[in-house]
Amino acid sequence: MSKFKKIETPIEGLYIIEPTVYGDNRGFFMESWNKKEFQEIGLNMEFVQDNHSRSTKGVLRGLHFQNPHSQGKLVRVIKGIVYDVAVDLRKNSKTYGQYYGIILSEENKKMFYIPEGFAHGFLVLSETADFMYKTTDYYCKECDGGIIWNDPDINIQWPLKEYVIEKPILSEKDKQLPTLKEYNEKNI
Numbered sequence: 001m002s003k004f005k006k007i008e009t010p011i012e013g014l015y016i017i018e019p020t021v022y023g024d025n026r027g028f029f030m031e032s033w034n035k036k037e038f039q040e041i042g043l044n045m046e047f048v049q050d051n052h053s054r055s056t057k058g059v060l061r062g063l064h065f066q067n068p069h070s071q072g073k074l075v076r077v078i079k080g081i082v083y084d085v086a087v088d089l090r091k092n093s094k095t096y097g098q099y100y101g102i103i104l105s106e107e108n109k110k111m112f113y114i115p116e117g118f119a120h121g122f123l124v125l126s127e128t129a130d131f132m133y134k135t136t137d138y139y140c141k142e143c144d145g146g147i148i149w150n151d152p153d154i155n156i157q158w159p160l161k162e163y164v165i166e167k168p169i170l171s172e173k174d175k176q177l178p179t180l181k182e183y184n185e186k187n188i
Protein backbone atom coordinates (compact mmCIF):
# COMPACT_ATOMS: atom_id res chain seq x y z
CA MET A 1 0.00 0.00 0.00
CA SER A 2 1.44 3.38 -1.02
CA LYS A 3 2.38 6.00 1.56
CA PHE A 4 0.33 8.43 -0.56
CA LYS A 5 -3.45 8.57 -1.02
CA LYS A 6 -4.69 9.74 -4.44
CA ILE A 7 -8.04 11.56 -4.42
CA GLU A 8 -9.91 12.17 -7.67
CA THR A 9 -11.24 15.59 -8.64
CA PRO A 10 -13.97 16.35 -11.21
CA ILE A 11 -11.16 16.97 -13.74
CA GLU A 12 -9.54 13.87 -15.21
CA GLY A 13 -5.82 13.55 -14.33
CA LEU A 14 -5.92 16.27 -11.64
CA TYR A 15 -5.51 14.76 -8.16
CA ILE A 16 -5.28 15.72 -4.52
CA ILE A 17 -2.47 13.76 -2.84
CA GLU A 18 -2.45 13.06 0.89
CA PRO A 19 0.92 11.98 2.31
CA THR A 20 1.43 9.73 5.32
CA VAL A 21 2.52 11.93 8.24
CA TYR A 22 4.56 10.30 11.04
CA GLY A 23 4.05 12.36 14.18
CA ASP A 24 5.89 11.91 17.45
CA ASN A 25 6.91 13.96 20.50
CA ARG A 26 9.57 15.74 18.35
CA GLY A 27 7.16 16.86 15.63
CA PHE A 28 6.52 15.05 12.34
CA PHE A 29 8.17 13.39 9.33
CA MET A 30 6.66 12.87 5.89
CA GLU A 31 7.89 11.97 2.45
CA SER A 32 6.69 14.69 0.05
CA TRP A 33 7.48 12.69 -3.10
CA ASN A 34 8.67 9.14 -3.78
CA LYS A 35 8.92 7.94 -7.39
CA LYS A 36 8.08 4.29 -6.61
CA GLU A 37 5.28 5.08 -4.16
CA PHE A 38 3.74 7.51 -6.69
CA GLN A 39 3.99 4.92 -9.46
CA GLU A 40 2.14 2.47 -7.19
CA ILE A 41 -0.90 4.80 -7.35
CA GLY A 42 -0.52 5.43 -11.07
CA LEU A 43 1.27 8.79 -10.88
CA ASN A 44 4.21 8.80 -13.28
CA MET A 45 5.22 12.42 -13.81
CA GLU A 46 9.01 12.78 -13.76
CA PHE A 47 10.26 16.04 -12.23
CA VAL A 48 13.32 18.03 -13.28
CA GLN A 49 12.99 21.21 -11.23
CA ASP A 50 12.05 22.14 -7.67
CA ASN A 51 10.74 25.65 -6.88
CA HIS A 52 10.10 27.66 -3.73
CA SER A 53 8.28 30.98 -3.58
CA ARG A 54 7.30 33.08 -0.55
CA SER A 55 4.45 35.58 -0.70
CA THR A 56 2.55 37.86 1.65
CA LYS A 57 -1.22 37.85 2.29
CA GLY A 58 -3.31 38.82 -0.73
CA VAL A 59 -0.63 38.00 -3.32
CA LEU A 60 -2.05 36.16 -6.32
CA ARG A 61 0.50 34.49 -8.60
CA GLY A 62 -1.02 33.32 -11.87
CA LEU A 63 -2.72 32.09 -13.84
CA HIS A 64 0.42 30.82 -15.57
CA PHE A 65 1.40 28.13 -18.06
CA GLN A 66 4.25 27.49 -20.49
CA ASN A 67 3.56 26.97 -24.18
CA PRO A 68 5.50 25.08 -25.46
CA HIS A 69 7.24 23.20 -22.65
CA SER A 70 4.10 22.87 -20.57
CA GLN A 71 4.97 21.87 -17.00
CA GLY A 72 3.26 19.21 -14.94
CA LYS A 73 3.43 20.24 -11.25
CA LEU A 74 3.31 18.73 -7.79
CA VAL A 75 2.54 21.64 -5.48
CA ARG A 76 2.30 22.05 -1.69
CA VAL A 77 2.46 24.65 1.05
CA ILE A 78 5.01 24.32 3.83
CA LYS A 79 4.08 27.54 5.66
CA GLY A 80 0.75 29.35 5.72
CA ILE A 81 -2.40 28.81 3.66
CA VAL A 82 -3.20 29.33 -0.03
CA TYR A 83 -6.17 28.80 -2.32
CA ASP A 84 -4.63 26.92 -5.26
CA VAL A 85 -6.25 26.71 -8.68
CA ALA A 86 -5.67 24.63 -11.80
CA VAL A 87 -7.48 25.46 -15.07
CA ASP A 88 -7.84 22.74 -17.71
CA LEU A 89 -6.43 24.08 -21.01
CA ARG A 90 -5.92 20.67 -22.66
CA LYS A 91 -7.33 21.24 -26.17
CA ASN A 92 -9.52 18.12 -26.46
CA SER A 93 -10.46 17.81 -22.80
CA LYS A 94 -14.17 17.53 -21.97
CA THR A 95 -13.45 19.86 -19.04
CA TYR A 96 -11.58 22.47 -21.15
CA GLY A 97 -11.81 25.90 -19.50
CA GLN A 98 -13.00 24.43 -16.20
CA TYR A 99 -11.08 24.93 -12.94
CA TYR A 100 -10.65 23.17 -9.64
CA GLY A 101 -9.57 25.01 -6.51
CA ILE A 102 -8.27 23.67 -3.20
CA ILE A 103 -6.94 25.00 0.10
CA LEU A 104 -3.34 23.88 0.56
CA SER A 105 -1.78 24.59 3.93
CA GLU A 106 1.03 23.88 6.38
CA GLU A 107 -1.67 22.21 8.51
CA ASN A 108 -3.46 20.00 5.97
CA LYS A 109 -0.21 19.03 4.19
CA LYS A 110 -2.24 18.27 1.07
CA MET A 111 -0.54 18.29 -2.34
CA PHE A 112 -2.00 19.06 -5.74
CA TYR A 113 -0.90 16.91 -8.71
CA ILE A 114 -1.38 19.01 -11.86
CA PRO A 115 -0.66 17.38 -15.24
CA GLU A 116 0.76 19.24 -18.23
CA GLY A 117 -1.76 21.40 -20.10
CA PHE A 118 -3.12 23.38 -17.14
CA ALA A 119 -2.86 27.02 -16.11
CA HIS A 120 -1.92 27.35 -12.44
CA GLY A 121 -2.17 30.03 -9.81
CA PHE A 122 -2.74 30.65 -6.13
CA LEU A 123 -3.99 33.31 -3.71
CA VAL A 124 -2.21 33.69 -0.36
CA LEU A 125 -4.66 33.62 2.57
CA SER A 126 -2.23 33.74 5.52
CA GLU A 127 0.16 36.55 6.55
CA THR A 128 2.86 34.78 4.54
CA ALA A 129 2.99 31.51 2.60
CA ASP A 130 5.90 29.38 1.47
CA PHE A 131 4.96 27.49 -1.68
CA MET A 132 7.00 24.55 -2.94
CA TYR A 133 6.54 22.72 -6.22
CA LYS A 134 8.21 20.30 -8.59
CA THR A 135 7.88 20.64 -12.36
CA THR A 136 8.19 18.16 -15.23
CA ASP A 137 9.97 20.59 -17.55
CA TYR A 138 12.44 23.41 -17.11
CA TYR A 139 11.50 27.06 -16.79
CA CYS A 140 11.37 28.65 -20.22
CA LYS A 141 11.00 32.44 -20.04
CA GLU A 142 10.12 32.71 -23.73
CA CYS A 143 7.38 30.09 -23.27
CA ASP A 144 5.72 31.99 -20.40
CA GLY A 145 1.98 32.41 -20.96
CA GLY A 146 -0.96 33.29 -18.77
CA ILE A 147 -4.64 34.09 -18.28
CA ILE A 148 -5.98 36.94 -16.15
CA TRP A 149 -6.95 35.87 -12.61
CA ASN A 150 -10.57 37.07 -12.93
CA ASP A 151 -11.41 35.78 -16.40
CA PRO A 152 -15.24 36.03 -16.49
CA ASP A 153 -15.61 32.82 -18.52
CA ILE A 154 -13.55 30.74 -16.08
CA ASN A 155 -15.18 32.61 -13.14
CA ILE A 156 -12.88 31.37 -10.36
CA GLN A 157 -14.48 31.94 -6.96
CA TRP A 158 -11.33 33.22 -5.18
CA PRO A 159 -12.08 33.39 -1.39
CA LEU A 160 -11.20 37.10 -1.17
CA LYS A 161 -14.09 38.16 1.08
CA GLU A 162 -13.80 35.14 3.39
CA TYR A 163 -10.19 36.15 4.13
CA VAL A 164 -10.79 39.92 4.16
CA ILE A 165 -8.69 40.57 1.06
CA GLU A 166 -10.01 43.67 -0.72
CA LYS A 167 -8.16 42.95 -3.95
CA PRO A 168 -5.27 40.70 -4.93
CA ILE A 169 -1.67 41.89 -5.16
CA LEU A 170 -0.41 41.08 -8.68
CA SER A 171 2.91 41.43 -10.48
CA GLU A 172 2.96 44.02 -13.29
CA LYS A 173 3.15 41.09 -15.70
CA ASP A 174 0.09 39.38 -14.22
CA LYS A 175 -1.95 42.61 -14.28
CA GLN A 176 -1.72 42.61 -18.07
CA LEU A 177 -2.57 38.97 -18.78
CA PRO A 178 -5.31 38.32 -21.37
CA THR A 179 -8.54 36.43 -20.92
CA LEU A 180 -8.59 32.88 -22.29
CA LYS A 181 -10.71 34.11 -25.19
CA GLU A 182 -8.18 36.87 -26.02
CA TYR A 183 -5.28 34.42 -25.67
CA ASN A 184 -6.90 31.92 -28.07
CA GLU A 185 -7.73 34.64 -30.60
CA LYS A 186 -4.07 35.68 -30.67
CA ASN A 187 -2.48 32.23 -30.51
CA ILE A 188 -4.55 29.95 -32.70
Ligand SMILES: Cc1cn([C@H]2C[C@H](O)[C@@H](COP(=O)(O)OP(=O)(O)O[C@H]3O[C@H](C)C(=O)[C@H](O)[C@H]3O)O2)c(=O)[nH]c1=O
Pocket residue numbers: 051053061062064065120121122139171
Ligand atom coordinates in the same frame (compact mmCIF):
# COMPACT_ATOMS: atom_id res chain seq x y z
C1 LIG B 1 8.84 30.39 -12.48
C2 LIG B 1 10.30 30.74 -12.50
C3 LIG B 1 10.74 32.05 -12.37
N1 LIG B 1 12.08 32.33 -12.38
C4 LIG B 1 12.50 33.73 -12.21
C5 LIG B 1 11.96 34.69 -13.27
C6 LIG B 1 11.77 35.98 -12.50
O1 LIG B 1 12.98 36.71 -12.49
C7 LIG B 1 11.45 35.53 -11.06
C8 LIG B 1 9.98 35.57 -10.73
O2 LIG B 1 9.29 34.92 -11.77
P1 LIG B 1 7.72 35.02 -11.84
O3 LIG B 1 7.27 36.41 -11.51
O4 LIG B 1 7.31 34.43 -13.19
O5 LIG B 1 7.29 34.03 -10.66
P2 LIG B 1 5.79 33.56 -10.34
O6 LIG B 1 4.81 34.67 -10.56
O7 LIG B 1 5.84 32.90 -9.02
O8 LIG B 1 5.53 32.46 -11.47
C9 LIG B 1 5.09 31.15 -11.15
O9 LIG B 1 3.77 31.27 -10.70
C10 LIG B 1 2.87 30.22 -10.93
C11 LIG B 1 2.08 29.98 -9.67
C12 LIG B 1 3.41 28.98 -11.49
O10 LIG B 1 2.81 27.90 -11.37
C13 LIG B 1 4.63 29.02 -12.32
O11 LIG B 1 5.57 28.07 -11.84
C14 LIG B 1 5.27 30.34 -12.41
O12 LIG B 1 4.71 31.03 -13.50
O13 LIG B 1 11.94 34.19 -10.98
C15 LIG B 1 13.05 31.36 -12.53
O14 LIG B 1 14.27 31.64 -12.53
N2 LIG B 1 12.63 30.05 -12.67
C16 LIG B 1 11.31 29.71 -12.66
O15 LIG B 1 10.99 28.50 -12.77
